[in-house]
Amino acid sequence: MLAAIAIAAFTLSLAPKGSLGSRWLLIALAGASVFWVWRQPAGERRDNVLPALAVLLSALGLVTIARLSVDLAHRQVLWLGLSLALVIALGETLDRFRRYATYKYIWVLASIVLFVLLALFGQEVNGAKLWIRIGPVQYEPVELIKLFIVFFMAAYLAETGDVIAAAKPWSLRANARYLGPLFLGWGASTAILVLQHDLGMAALLLGTFAAMLYVATRRIDLIVAGGAIFAAVALWAVHHYPYVATRVAVWRNPFADPLGHGYQTLQGLFALAGGGLFGAGYGLGHPSYIPDAPTDYILAAWAEDFGALGACVLLAAFALVVRRSFLAAERQPDLYAKLLLCGLAATLAFQVCIIVGGVLGAFPLTGITLPFFSYGGSSLVANFLLVSLVWAVGAERRHVARAIEQTERGTT
């Protein structure tokens, strides 16, 4: 953690003077980070690399935002402070998170409430209602809903996973009985997201759902079926939603409409091409030409300054978070914790893949944030909650660890 803060401090010192607000605020954030990690229950072994990486990625993101917009950087510092305050305040709650498994429908209810609030009080931006405004603060509830759905699915699959796994693929009744509610709940939220034109989030939920289902049941036929449904829905959307068709057309040839639909994608590519292997150097690239550079296109901004090498370091850092989360899942004794950790790790991994792949033109672009890195309070808070949960739930209890060791010794 201290190493992460040292690197973060070094990178932050590169930022233009005054672009990050008061120096003391940053020192306070560093202190909060240390406090967050220090204040962990005795009798547990936690993977402190996870919070360290979260802080480091946030710092790198902050540095990138600062060279794009001083105003946004100031706000991101505050959001970072809020995120840290939240995970510290919720510390004990998160430590005892296992207990909430029983109340799995709370998460469904909470999601529905958020959707309803969104429908009633949502701010309409670009034809989509994604934001709720409370005073000066805007929040994107989808970021929380994404976590809630993982909570629900982990709890639901922990109970039913074995039954689903045992069900024969051709046994309609057995499959429908346990998969039905799952598909219904997930299908409803995805449908809402699609209707709201939030395709990135919908794809993210789908991917997470498939990953958790696979871990819980190891049934490839479900994954194949899910993939087929997704392909069919995607194909249908391309033909029925002009904006989806546009995204696909831009993906196929970003150079076809350089000043219209292809503009953003092309500006992203120009920024990437301007970076080269080692990058232009911090602040020396020109990523400000990209629309939404601080949010969806932050990777291109980072990669123009720090090059392909910088982009690879970033991807490696995310991969490390994902790997560490999966390892924590493997160490957990109970199915619920395993599924919860896998779901959270998969959410993070898919979110990185979807936005990075979109920016790099690997598949059509859907606007979601790069976790920790992009500007955006909703995303930052949600992802700090996410990593904080993985860190807490993924802890090895000493006596449990001993018990496992003994079992292993016994069996071998």
Place this chain on the structure above:
Amino acid sequence: MGINRAIDRLWVAFALFFLALALRDVWIQTIAAPAIANNPHNPRWLLVARNRGTIVARDGTVLAESTPRGRVYPYGTVFSHAVGYASARYGTSGLERAFDAELAAPMASLDPREQLAGLLAGGRRAEPHGQEVITTLDPATQNTLFSALSQYPRAAGVVLDPRSGDVLALASVPAFDPEHIDTEFSSLLSDPATPLLDRATDGLYPPGSTFKIFTAAAALDSGTVVPSDQFVDNGALQVGSFVVEDNEGEATGVEDLTGAFALSSNVDFAQIALKLGTARWFEYADRFALARSMEFTLPTAIDHLPARNSVTPSILAQLAFGQADLAVTPLRMALVVSTIAAGGVEPRPTLVRGVRAATGYVARVPPGSLATPIGADTASEVRNLMIAVVRRGTGTAAALANVQVAGKTGTATNPAGRSHAWFVAFAPADAPRVAVAIVVENAGYGGVVAAPIARRVLGTALERYRS
């Protein structure tokens, strides 16, 4: 299969996905990068425009430079045709076009070695700037030339050093303001006075009597005539079906070559050309490299000569005084007069002395001469003829107080209206440093209209340019 195996597989899937994305990023940022960066829609080209190199005069005076508010031309219209314009919308012209590759700032380098070197050198690389182009132009001479020509609606002039071919001034009227090319381009394009045309290098005019320099040089060099030969001008000469007449029907009577030249007798020169013959006329046209590309910095029109098999005696008689089917550029006449000044060597004109890059100054290799059409003796004899023009002939208006000027007038009849007024000259006559060619369209007599312009320009140039 155990649940941890499934988690491991999920991790492997994600790891491969991340690896694929990383590889794709590296591919885009390295192998595919140059092609993407070169796309004309890349806004980084605007930065390239902002860092475009400076164009300076021979004394370092800035003629064109890029500033945050765009390309600036401190002299406005004065250098418009020589320096040209550089517009994102309408492209480039003049030196801006000829040296676009040098002036254009390179895109930031994508070469990993250069990038690494830049990052190691403190991480702050200067934005690459275009190179500086150092021209041969002299601002004072150019100012004088341009303002003198601007008294007339359409005119052109070239001033050069006959020894080196360095162009000291080059102007065409009407001109344009390169700073406002974006807003004025369409009206400039439709203007019947063709302000975008560089008349000095791209305008073709019948040379009129200034071409008697060529006729005299060819006749003397080939031994067709000697300076002491006597010629009779009764005011008219019937050649075939064509009657050669002097301007205003005057007759110069009996004159030697000097007198015939100084008073610009068409009748006498028609006789000289007929004696020279078509074959030798074309031989000397070839020796003077007429109608051949001179590989100048700016685009030049190719002189128009009559087809050899169409030259009848009456046409040959008219070619003697630069009429009939003959058209040359003012730049060409400046080279012809420079040949006399430089002792028979026709210089190759050049507009650029060198280019200064971040890595240092690179001088242009002197271009060498274009041709050596006549011997030094011939050149000296023609020079004496030209001195007589300014002393006692048609070009007295070009005389300077302290310096002997050698020149020749021209009054070229043309289908477009009044005659084009020509004057070509060099000075000092005994050790020439500056040669000049002036043409004023449809303005009348060369000795009256063009000679005073040449005098002013020579005065300024000789004062400024002593080397």
